[in-house]
Amino acid sequence: MDGRKRMLCDDMGTIKKGPWKAEEDEVLINHVNKYGPRDWSSIRSKGLLQRTGKSCRLRWVNKLRPNLKNGVKFSAEEERTVIDLQAQFGNKWAKIATYLPGRTDNDVKNFWSSRQKRLARILQTSAPPCGSKPRKNKEIQVPPLLDGVPSLEAPIFSMLREEESIIKSRSCSSPYIDDSETIKMVPLQGLMYPGSLNFEHSPHQIEFNPAVDKQSYEEQQLQLPFPQILQLQPDYSLPLENQDFITRLGDPNFYDVFGQCSGSELGTGQLPILPSCFGPDGGSHTPSQGENQNIVTPDSFIDDFPPMDIFDHLDPLPSPSQW
DNA sequence: AAAAATGACAACCGCGCGAGA
DNA sequence: ATCTCGCGCGGTTGTCATTTT
Structure with a gap:
């Protein structure tokens, strides 16, 4: 109409x-x-x-109304403010707008809506059904760790425009990230040793073999102690969200972001999804009752995830038929 | 160059709340 | 006490411009 x-x-x-x-x-x-x-x-x-x-x-x-910032795009600072306040207040656009001089609730709402659409599209196109062809060559085949997430709704990745360049320039600080133009599996390999994942069993159940990781990797590559990978410190030169994400990697409550996916349900050593593998026990952390002060929902997990732009640099994974 | 996809923005709609009659 | 009305808010839809394929 x-x-x-x-x-x-x-x-x-x-x-x-x-x-x-x-x-x-x-x-x-x-x-x-x-x-x-x-x-x-x-x-x-x-x-x-x-x-x-x-x-x-x-x-x-x-x-x-006077003093409106009509036609002026949201600055990085404003974006960050909206993201923070949305996390704090929810969709209280009028309230959020009061923190942003010259912005209306409609502006904030539209900004958020656009952002949501953008991020939802990123996840959708990053997670095509098995066998489907990517629409553009820039896209990646989503790693099984995300593809198999049950009932994960549209993501709310925290992503600022400025972040892509920062990620590009800084993401190679991890010794486990291919220090080349192509950043391979940043969120995954940045925290695991190459070769520690076994895709043979199922695309949705990646087998984690701790024996492969530290020793063999260190022997082959750099003499870096394993704990270094877990003792992640916030990098205050990074955008706030990245700092927070990195900081919270060390938070036990952050590991089992989908709550129900306890290690016992999934079998020892099997990694159904990425976040569980961040845990010191390989994903078997099951929060006890009352331990959910910082309840981590799928959405909040997505919020905490690094900017999706980094996936732009991923090499496509082999399709399941190629495994 | 054309078509499709995407982003940004403007405006409407429905609902709920509060004040006043 | 309740009814009406005005207002504010959040959700949704539609259009246009820009970017990508």
Whole structure:
């Protein structure tokens, strides 16, 4: 339906909808200048405009109010603020907007919505059904660790525009990340030793062989002690979210992000999903009752995940048929 | 160059709340 | 006490512009 090209007229043609004209804006501004931003309904009752009071208020609040940052993109700082406040308050856009001078609840809402769409698309295109062909060559075959996540809803990756370049420039700080143009499996290999994963059994059950990791890897590669990989310290030069993510890797509650996926249910040494393998016990950490002060939901896990842009640099994994 | 995908933005709708009659 | 009305908020939809394929 072409909702906005047509000039909708409800109530026997007395209510105008659709885009505002400059003349209407002028009338509205004049009214506000005279009476203040109130009595919206009187604008129509006085015959000044064929708009509902609601529509007038919305127009004023979102477009005509002074000091609005119309047409100005959200800065990185504003993005971060929204992300933080959304985590704190939920979808209380009006409340969040009060922390952002010049921004309206609609702005914040739209920003968040766009972000959600973007991130949902990233996850969707990163996790094609088995056998499906990626739409673009830039995409990757999602690692089994994400592909098999049960009932994981659209992700809420925390991702700032500025982060991609930072990740690109900094992500090779891990000795386990291929220090080349292509960053391979950053979230996975950054925390595991290459060769410690066995994909033979099932695409959704990666077998973790601790024996392969430390010793053989260190012998072959760098003489770096294993604990170094777990003693992750926040890098304060990184964006806040990355710091937080890294910090929380050391939080026991962060390991078993999907709660129900205890090691006992899955079998020792089998890694159904990535996050469990972050645990010191290889994913068998089962939070006891009352241990969920920091309940980690799938969404919050996604929030804590590193920026998805880093996946842009992943080499495609072999398809299951190639395993 | 054309088509498709995506992002950004504007506006409407429904619901709930609070004040006043 | 309750009814009505105005307002504010969150969700949703549609359009246009830009980017990507």
